[in-house]
Structure formats: structure tokens, C-alpha cells
Amino acid sequence: MKKVAIMTSGGDAPGMNACLRAAVRGAVYHGVEIYGIYRGYDGMIEGDIVKMDSHSVSNIIQKGGTILKSARSEEFKTKEGRKKAYNELQKLGIEGLITIGGDGTFTGAKIFYDEYGIPTVGAPGTIDNDLFGTDYTIGFDTAVNTALGAIDKIRDTADSHNRLFFIEVMGRDSGYIAIRSGIGGGAELVMVPETSTSIKEVISTLQEGWARHKTSSIVVVAEGDEEGNAMEIAEKVKKQISQKDIKVSILGHIQRGGSPSAQDRILASRLGLGALEGLMKGEKNVMAGIINDKLVYTSFEDSITKNKPLNQELIHMVKVLSV
Ligand code: F6P
Numbered sequence: 001m002k003k004v005a006i007m008t009s010g011g012d013a014p015g016m017n018a019c020l021r022a023a024v025r026g027a028v029y030h031g032v033e034i035y036g037i038y039r040g041y042d043g044m045i046e047g048d049i050v051k052m053d054s055h056s057v058s059n060i061i062q063k064g065g066t067i068l069k070s071a072r073s074e075e076f077k078t079k080e081g082r083k084k085a086y087n088e089l090q091k092l093g094i095e096g097l098i099t100i101g102g103d104g105t106f107t108g109a110k111i112f113y114d115e116y117g118i119p120t121v122g123a124p125g126t127i128d129n130d131l132f133g134t135d136y137t138i139g140f141d142t143a144v145n146t147a148l149g150a151i152d153k154i155r156d157t158a159d160s161h162n163r164l165f166f167i168e169v170m171g172r173d174s175g176y177i178a179i180r181s182g183i184g185g186g187a188e189l190v191m192v193p194e195t196s197t198s199i200k201e202v203i204s205t206l207q208e209g210w211a212r213h214k215t216s217s218i219v220v221v222a223e224g225d226e227e228g229n230a231m232e233i234a235e236k237v238k239k240q241i242s243q244k245d246i247k248v249s250i251l252g253h254i255q256r257g258g259s260p261s262a263q264d265r266i267l268a269s270r271l272g273l274g275a276l277e278g279l280m281k282g283e284k285n286v287m288a289g290i291i292n293d294k295l296v297y298t299s300f301e302d303s304i305t306k307n308k309p310l311n312q313e314l315i316h317m318v319k320v321l322s323v
Contacts, residue, residue, distance in 0.1 A: 001119070001280055003033045005049060005094045008066040009040030009073070009101040009108070012256055013125045013139025015264035016066040019100050021057035022272030023123075028054045030280060035092060039069045040101070041076035041108055047088040061265055064142075064257045070101075076108050079115075086116045094118065096279045100272075102126030102137070103304045106287060110300040119284035122300065123271040127255055130174035132306035133298025134289025138271060141263040143170065143255040144180045150251050151185030151218065158216035161245060164206065166237075168230035168250040171222040177255065179314050182220035188322045189217075191233065193224040194310045199236045202227075206241075209322065270295065 006023050008016045020036070027034035036056065038048040050056075060067055075081035089097075097120040099109045109120045124131045127143035147169045158165045167187075169177045175192020182190035189205050191197050206217055221230040228236070234248045260268065267290060274288040274295045286297040 001032060001095050003035070003093050004096040004098060004276070004279060005035040005037050005089065005092070006068075006098040007037035007040055007044065007100065008068045008070045008125065009099060009105040010070060011102060011126060012066050012070045013127045013137070014064045014142035014256070014258055015138040015260040015268035016100055016125045017057075017060040017063045018260055018265045018268035019123050019125060019138055019272035020066070020068060021061055022269040023098050023276040024052050024057045025054060026273045026276040030276070032276070032280065035094065036068050040071040040105070041073035041081075041085060042071045043069075044085040044088060045073070045075055045081050047091070049088065049092060062259050064259055072104060073108070082112055082115060085112070086118075089118065096120070098123065098275045098279065100125040100138070102128065103131060106300045106304050110285065110304070113285045113300070119279060119282075121275040121278045121283050121297070122287040122303070123268075123275045124287055124289060124303070125268075127177065128171055128174045129176040130308060131287065131289070131303050132308045133287050133291070133296065133303040135291055136267060138264055138268045139256075139260070140176065141267075142258055142261045143177055144184070145261055146255050146258055147177055147181035147251055148184045150249070150254070151181055151187070151220065154249055155185065155216060155218060158218060162215045163245045163247055164217045164219070166219050166221055166230040166234045166246070166248045168221045168223055168248070170251070170255050172224045174224070175222040175310055178220045178222035179310060179318070182318060183314060183321070185218065185220065186321070187218045187220045187318065188214070189219045190315075190318045191219065191221045191225040191227065192310065193222055193226060195315060196226055199227060199233070199240070202233070202237060203240055205322075212323070
């Protein structure tokens, strides 16, 4: 394999740049030509593709976001869009692809591989940590630390005013950020899409805490919780305990930015190089991941369809540690 292309796609994640850098430097080291595709699949369709070298990725390991930019492409979901994308890659003689992104990115990559057979290896880049086939995804650790920093600050003011806060963190379908930042921030309760916690249970847990003379209370809510988002949950709780001063804080996209943590830079570097070297060794239609500190490849199919369950021990721990 002598010519490959690389892109970042879907929601950005801190560490995507470090991943890109590792793949590009790996390609240079192995004498493979590498092209960067701007704006994910949209850029592939439009031929927004440039040749990269070692200098193209200088001084980016510490930067959040993605220098290649990212997009959630609607056009790539169509047959015509994918045909255009294939033609653009053909013009440059691209023989392999590296896609850095999450489940949407890999769903697209799988369909594209099935239709055109260009060998593709993915690197899991999403703050959600919701991909099967890797213990952690690129950006997750940084996002948890960002959320934790915010929770600590909210705890200060919650404590001063004896308030109850509902803090919403990201995670459309997954509670990974919520559970980790909740444990780290000493939350009284964590609400995640993977387990159901009724409003009745929320109220009784909080009231038990107040009976034990707890002053401030923090409930961390994953945005995809089945009871609704933090605002909706707070409204439901307010209706039943009107005497308590209740506030809501939505952390939002601050969780997606910022300089990647040491853990994310190293993970991203391993996965970027792992994706490139995997491609060179003949891996295709797979995602590179790290499980138990070992580099592994999992089919796109499994990475997007298989469930990566939340650790039940962590869910139990929230209950025990908030007494
Ligand atoms: O998939 C990552 C993620 O940050 C989710 O946690 C969140 O629901 C979604 O992306 C938000 O996407 P967008 O930035 O496109 O609104």
C-alpha cells in the first residue's frame, strides 16, 4: 500500500489531532504517501483533499479540536454522495483509508467498504466512549476531566447555598461520562440511559441524604437519560419538593474541547499508528482499539452494533459512596 488518506469525522474529540499526527508520522516513517481529507465525508465528496507530510502535523499533539475539521455528512448517506467520494479518491489513486470518529463515521465507512472495497481502518475518536472493541475512546478521558472540573466548581457554590443541582453532561446514548465524572465529583446520584432511575427514587435518595444532614446535593444526568434531560428532570422533581432551591447546569460542548489529557494523547498516538500499520498489514473494515493494554482490531460491524455495557460496580459505588 503506497497511498492512503485520513480524515476526522462526526463530533470532534480532544486527541483527534494526536491521532492524526501519529498516523501521518507513521506513514512518513514507512514511506507511504498520506493525504488529509478536510471536513470528513463532505470533504471526501468535494475532493477537499491535500497531501500531508511530517510538518503538516507539527505542534498539534497538544491541541483540541481537529486541524482537518469535521462534519456530520448527510450527502454521504446517499448512494450518489458515496459515488462522488469514490471518484475523488480514485483521481488521487488512494488505496487505503483511515477514519477517525465514532459510530456514525464507522457506519459510513462500513457501507463504503461494502460498496467499493477500499481497505479502511478506523480509530475510535468520540468523547462518548460508546464503541465496542476498545476499553476507551480518544477524547473520553479529557471530557471526563473537563466535566469533573465544572462539577467541583458547582459543588462550591451548591454548598454555600445549600442547593440541589442537576448537572447535565454529554452522552446521547451512553452514561460513561456521567458515571465517571459523577464518581469523581462525589455526586449523590448519577442518571444514565443504561439503567432506569425513576423520579420517585431520585427524590427518596435525595431526601435520605438531607435527613442525614447533607447540605449540597449534586445529581449528574447524562443527556440521554430515559427520564429526560437535566431541565426536564429538575422540573419533575421541583413539582414534588418545592421547598428546595433547585438549579440546573448544562455543561454542553465545553466537554468536546480543550487540550487532550496525557492519557488521551498516548491512546490517540497508539491508535493512529495502529490504524496506519494495521492498514499496511492488510487489516480492512475494522476499528483499531486498545483492550487490556493490547492493540486489537474489531470489525466495524461489531464496533457499532455490539453493546459496551457500563461497569455495574461503578453504578453500585455511586450508591454506596453517597451515604
Ligand atoms: O457523539 C459525541 C457527542 O458529543 C454526544 O455526546 C452529543 O450528544 C453529540 O455529540 C452532540 O453533537 P453535535 O455537536 O453535533 O450537536
